Amino acid sequence: MKTTDFSSSSSPSDRRIGALLRHLNSGNELGIADRLSSVYASPTSGVAGGSVFAHLVQAPEDPILGVTVAYNKDPSPIKLNLGVGAYRTEEGKPLVLNVVRKAEQQLINDKSRIKEYLPIAGLVEFNKLSAKLILGADSPAIRENRITTVECLSGTGSLRVGGEFLAKHYHQKTIYITQPTWGNHPKIFTLAGLTVKTYRYYDPSTRGLNFQGLMEDLGAAPPGAIVLLHACAHNPTGVDPTIQQWEQIRQLMRSKGLMPFFDSAYQGFASGSLDTDAKPIRMFVADGGECLVAQSYAKNMGLYGERVGALSIVCKSADVAGKVESQLKLVIRPMYSSPPIHGASIVAVILRDRNLFNEWTLELKAMADRIISMRKQLFEALRSRGTPGDWSHIIKQIGMFTFTGLNPAQVSFMTKEYHIYMTSDGRISMAGLSSKTVPHLADAIHAVVTKAL
Ligand code: PLA
Numbered sequence: 001m002k003t004t005d006f007s008s009s010s011s012p013s014d015r016r017i018g019a020l021l022r023h024l025n026s027g028n029e030l031g032i033a034d035r036l037s038s039v040y041a042s043p044t045s046g047v048a049g050g051s052v053f054a055h056l057v058q059a060p061e062d063p064i065l066g067v068t069v070a071y072n073k074d075p076s077p078i079k080l081n082l083g084v085g086a087y088r089t090e091e092g093k094p095l096v097l098n099v100v101r102k103a104e105q106q107l108i109n110d111k112s113r114i115k116e117y118l119p120i121a122g123l124v125e126f127n128k129l130s131a132k133l134i135l136g137a138d139s140p141a142i143r144e145n146r147i148t149t150v151e152c153l154s155g156t157g158s159l160r161v162g163g164e165f166l167a168k169h170y171h172q173k174t175i176y177i178t179q180p181t182w183g184n185h186p187k188i189f190t191l192a193g194l195t196v197k198t199y200r201y202y203d204p205s206t207r208g209l210n211f212q213g214l215m216e217d218l219g220a221a222p223p224g225a226i227v228l229l230h231a232c233a234h235n236p237t238g239v240d241p242t243i244q245q246w247e248q249i250r251q252l253m254r255s256k257g258l259m260p261f262f263d264s265a266y267q268g269f270a271s272g273s274l275d276t277d278a279k280p281i282r283m284f285v286a287d288g289g290e291c292l293v294a295q296s297y298a299k300n301m302g303l304y305g306e307r308v309g310a311l312s313i314v315c316k317s318a319d320v321a322g323k324v325e326s327q328l329k330l331v332i333r334p335m336y337s338s339p340p341i342h343g344a345s346i347v348a349v350i351l352r353d354r355n356l357f358n359e360w361t362l363e364l365k366a367m368a369d370r371i372i373s374m375r376k377q378l379f380e381a382l383r384s385r386g387t388p389g390d391w392s393h394i395i396k397q398i399g400m401f402t403f404t405g406l407n408p409a410q411v412s413f414m415t416k417e418y419h420i421y422m423t424s425d426g427r428i429s430m431a432g433l434s435s436k437t438v439p440h441l442a443d444a445i446h447a448v449v450t451k452a453l
Contacts, residue, residue, distance in 0.1 A: 063183050064423055071421040079419035080437050082428040085235070085400040086304060087367055090434045095367070097302050099360045103349035107342075118338045120329040122151020122310075126344040129351035130310040134264060134278050134295055141285050145318040148325035149310050150332065151339045155265045155296030156184060158311040162261060162292045163192030164331045165313075165324075170259065172224040176217070178202070180425065182235045185228065185263075194226070202237045207393040207405060209239050218252055226259045231293075232277040233266035233399020236427040240270065240398050246280045250287065260284050260291040268300040270399045272368035274361065285314055297347055299400065300364055306343030367431070371400065374433045378402075381442035388449055400431050410448045418444035 061069050067083025089095050107113060121127065127149040131142055141147045152158040167173060175194045177185050178201035186196045199221070200213030218227060229249075234240055241249060253260060262281050268274045284291050296309040311328070315321040332338070350356045379394045394402050406414070406426035414420045420441060422428045433441065 067421050067423055070415075074419055074421075076419040078440060080421065080432070080440060082420060082422045082430075082432045082441070085299065085429045085431060087299065087302060087400075087431040088434065090370070090436075092432075092434050092437070095302055097360065097363045099350050099356050099363060100301060100303065100346055102356060102359075103346045106349055107345055113345075115341065118151070118341050118344070120150075120332050120338050121325060122339045123341065123344040123348060125352065126151055126308075126348040127310060129348055130295055131312050133274065133351060134267065134281060134293055134310075134312065135285055135314075136275065136278065136282055139282070139285060140288070141314045146315045146321045147312055148315070148321045148328065149312040150325065150328050151344050152294075152309050152311050152332075153336065153339060154298050154307040154309040155263065155294055156188065156309075157307065157336075157339075158294035158296070158309045159185070159188050159261075159263060160192055161328065161331055161335070162294055162311050162313070163189045163194055164335075165328055166226060166259075166261075166292075167193030168331065169327060170226070172222065172226060172259065174222065175226040175228055175261065176221055177228045178230065178234065180236060181228070181230075182263075182265075183423075189228075197221075199227070201234070202239060202403070204405070207239075207403070208396070209241055209245070211241065211245055214241075215248065215252060218249070218258065219256070221256065221258060224257050224259065226261050227253060228261050228263060229280070231262045231264035231267065231281050233270040233401075235265070235399070236401050236423070236425060237403045238393075238397025238399050238401050239403075241280075243279065243283075246283060250283055253284075254287060254289055260289075262291065262293045264293055265296040266299055266399050267295070268361075268364040269368055269371070272365040272372075274300075274364070288316075290314055290316060297343065301347060301350070301360070303343050303346065306346065307340060308343030308347055371430045374430045374438065375402065377435060377438045378430075378433065378442060381438050382445060385442055385446045387442070387446045400429055401427050402430055403427055404445070406445070406448065413448050413451070414444045417447070420444050 060066070064084055068081060071079060071081040071083065087095055130151075131147055131149045132139075135142055135147070150161065152161050163175070166175075173194050174197055175189050176197050176199045177189070179198035180202060181198075189196050199217035200210045202208075203210035203213070221227070230240070232240055252258075262284075264278070264281065267277045270277045281291070281293055291314050293312045293314070294309065295312070297306075298304045298309070313321070313324050313328070315324055350360050375395045375397075379391055382391045382394075393405070397403065404426040408424040408426075411422055411424050411426055414422070418440065428441075
């Protein structure tokens with residue numbers, strides 16, 4: 001298949017595509033790079049009489065969202081979707097939080113509300129409240145006004161805006177991400193114009209943190225490099241550093257001037273407490289250094305499709321924070337002009353009202369507790385079946401996902417024979433399970449591990 005050399009092209013978007021292809025070809029996502037390069041190949045072929053797009057090949061489905069596409073096509077009544085990290089109730093239904101319904105009612109009742117464009121940086125009150133939620137009301141950075149927060153399109157949009165800002169204005173263009181990580185991270189940062197490298201994180205032999213490998217790799221990173229840190233509930237492994245390990249990571253990173261970029265997609269989902277889950281970020285902010293934080297309200301407020309999130313950049317002074325914000329606006333304006341109004345308004349209503357806020361924390365805790373209870377039930381179900389292997393990682397891992405250790409062949413067997421859908425790396429969304437479906441999953445795991453695949 002003929003491919004186009006994007007690296008020598010002068011167009012910035014071609015250069016980005018070239019960088020993405022080089023990254024994908026580095027071995028992380030075998031096969032996708034080739035398919036992607038043919039998507040962009042020979043732009044003028046197929047013109048004669050036919051479509052100018054005739055040369056395109058069908059692109060593969062997204063490795064995570066494609067699982068739902070396959071699930072939706074399956075007519076089986078016993079099918080189970082444990083692919084995407086989306087919370088389900090015990091009845092297997094998506095959940096709209098009660099506080100969200102109340103907030104929406106308030107918004108509807110308020111006849112003074114209008115639908116004008118928001119400013120480029122989004123809803124001002126939402127931004128202030130989001131910074132307070134993640135950094136804590138008593139944060140020195142907020143008190144000293146040296147933080148800028150912009151509303152973005154959920155966690156993904158916040159990461160992308162932060163990535164492009166860094167690519168434009170930060171002296172180091174390399175970002176280190178955990179090995180493994182959420183599948184979208186390398187694509188987001190490569191297309192933002194950064195060079196993506198990985199640091200060791202997960203040890204398959206212990207199904208825990210490879211702390212020594214992590215410290216060695218960050219210790220060997222060039223001074224100033226950007227480091228993406230999962231604030232809590234690491235995706236896909238469910239393995240987080242302890243607070244003591246976070247402190248060592250902090251000291252190492254600060255001593256080398258590495259730039260922390262936190263991805264906080266699960267605040268409240270790991271421990272059930274918003275404050276506990278934000279602790280690693282607050283440790284980095286407390287030392288007076290600079291950092292970036294991408295926040296998502298998809299999971300913790302169940303606002304998935306509203307696409308509401310925030311990017312905060314903590315700076316050394318209010319003066320710098322003001323300049324940073326002015327430049328963030330230049331990144332956002334040509335990308336999507338300004339963010340949507342509805343989701344951010346819901347969040348602002350809930351965060352500003354003490355009663356609604358308290359009610360939210362209870363609903364959030366109930367979701368986190370249900371996930372923890374699913375971990376226990378699945379663990380017990382495997383134990384009672386005498387399933388070979390040590391499955392204690394199911395109860396040790398944190399947050400929405402269990403990284404089961406099942407291989408792609410085992411996953412595809414479970415999908416084919418049991419209609420259980422999950423990502424091919426063996427990740428299952430515990431939030432998609434219920435007491436009723438645990439036995440089915442345990443049967444499938446038992447069958448697949450007692451079968452040589
Ligand atoms: N960061 C991490 C670590 C995530 O896991 C996700 C979502 C996001 C950011 C972005 O979420 P948002 O843009 O919706 O706020 N990961 C999901 C969904 C839950 C997905 O892949 O889009 C997942 O199943 O991994």
